[in-house]
Amino acid sequence: MAPQTGSTEKGTQPVSAFLQHFTWEEIRSHNGRGQSQEQWLVIDRKVYDVSKFSKHHPGGSRVISHYAGQDATDAFVAFHNDKTLVKKYLKSLLIGELAPDQPSFESNKKKSLLEDFRELRCTIEKMGLLRPNYVFFFLIFLHFVVLDAASWLTVWYFGISFVPFLAGMVFFTIAQIQMGWFQHDLGHCSVFRKPKWNRLLQIVVINVLKGLPASWWNHLHNQHHAKPNCFRKDPDLNMHPLLFSLGKPLSVEVSMGTPSLHPYDF
Known part of the structure; x- marks a missing residue:
């Protein structure tokens, strides 16, 4: 010591x-x-x-x-x-x-890289790029609620013949995708200033409208951003059977745990 x-x-x-x-x-x-x-x-x-x-x-x-x-x-x-x-x-x-x-900083980290990253973050904050646009998020919320309702109303009113079913499926798919991205921003606490409001609306969107637990998504996604692309630490990379199917070079690199995956993973 x-x-x-x-x-x-x-x-x-x-x-x-x-x-x-x-x-x-x-x-x-x-x-x-x-x-x-x-x-x-x-x-x-x-x-x-x-x-x-x-x-x-x-x-x-x-x-x-x-x-x-x-x-x-x-x-x-x-x-x-x-x-x-x-x-x-x-x-x-x-x-x-x-x-x-x-x-x-640790010996395996580059000082110049860290300094550049911190300077970039400071510049982004000063430019106000991290401040949310409430009108934009309100319109996103409104349009996927309308699309979701339209998908069910189309099938309910016109029946389940091919054309109404196809139209309803298109409305529903677009709404579900937009819900996923919207709850993603809520999970990052990027919509409201207070985290509790982000968490509350996220529960409404992903739990109620999508039928998935917000706690499960946050648990995995927080790890992803804590250690992006770090094998055994990033859950997005832990689906290694799928990664192995993408080609031998990537499979070998991932399985060997080479430092090129992430300079901070040790």
């Missing part, structure tokens, strides 16, 4: 004397696998023990566990709108911070 000292070197962030200091090697060893079942992660150079908290994590235990032994700063920023509220829960999980001689 690195020496516990409050001194800092030039170019590093100031650290508190009472917090324990850790190296990246120590943090990587607490990834929830092997002999140590503890799960540590880093957010803004602070080290947190989420071993017990992961089971109660609102976004799902696997999402936070996928970052065990790693830096989760960018994921934390992306997944949490109300960071002030979330940081209150983090206080009880804080166990230390990175030692002054440790970089703010």
Whole structure:
């Protein structure tokens, strides 16, 4: 373990004397696998023990566990709108911070790539591209409700002969596809400012209108965005029998778990 000292070197962030200091090697060893079942992660150079908290994590235990032994700063920023509220829960999980001689990012990550990503995100936020257009989303909601109703009314009024059935099927299919994308935006909390309103309308759309559980979709989709294209961590890639059928090169790459799938998967 690195020496516990409050001194800092030039170019590093100031650290508190009472917090324990850790190296990246120590943090990587607490990834929830092997002999140590503890799960540590880093957010803004602070080290947190989420071993017990992961089971109660609102976004799902696997999402936070996928970052065990790693830096989760960018994921934390992306997944949490109300960071002030979330940081209150983090206080009880804080166990230390990175030692002054440790970089703010892992050795397997490119500093220039991280800096470019954070600069791009900051630019997008300043441009207001993440602010929702309520008129647009209202019209999306209205048009798939109308199409869904039209599909059933067509069959009910004209009967189940070929033409009415075909027209009703077209209306119903378009409505279902649009519902899927709309609940996707709600699942990302991209429509309303308050997450609870997004969750409530998502339940109406996917549970009531589509007949699928929102909790199931969120559980899988949160993992996908936490570790996109990481084999064994991204559920979208865990359908490996289907991937193997797409060709030998992809099958070999996926089965071998090569780093090219995702630079942060280890």
